[in-house]
Amino acid sequence: QPARKAQKAGGTYSFAYWHNGECPNLDIGIAENSTKLFLQSNIFGGPGQCNPDQRISLGDAAAMRGRWHRFEVHVKWSKGSDGLAEVFIDGHAAGTLKGRNISLGAPNKNYFKFGIYLHGTKGTELIVPARAYFAGLARSGTRGGLEK
DSSP states (O other): OOOSOOOOOSSSSEEEEEEEESSEEEEEEEEETTTEEEEEEEEOOSTEEEEEEEEEEEEEEGTTTTTOOOOOEEEEOSTTTTTTEEEEEETTTEEEEESOOOOOSSSSSSSEEEEEOOOOOGGGGGOOOOOOOOOOOOSSSSGGGGOO
């Protein structure tokens, strides 16, 4: 369940991300000081430096508050222009990010992480508490495989 108000501490809330050991290759979260849900790819800028690359909107998280939602993410991983990440929320297309989706210059490993992670935080006393509940996580080579 996203925070009732925008996060005021100057960072982003991430809920799900595919990480490479240095920074997320892809990241689903709420943008700085807003309630806008996004999908973002990143560029590795050196140790401790993960910089946003492409960011697309997936909708307003405040409108989703208080109800369960099904997120599906289909990814064709690539360091080139043929990468693809499609996000479906409750069975409807929410956004598509095309192009590189593996952080350049970062380690090649890629693993999934979920839960609330607040990063880029300035002014921790301003953090607005948030909760997210997860259930039924699954991985499949096809969308139909998620139905099982």
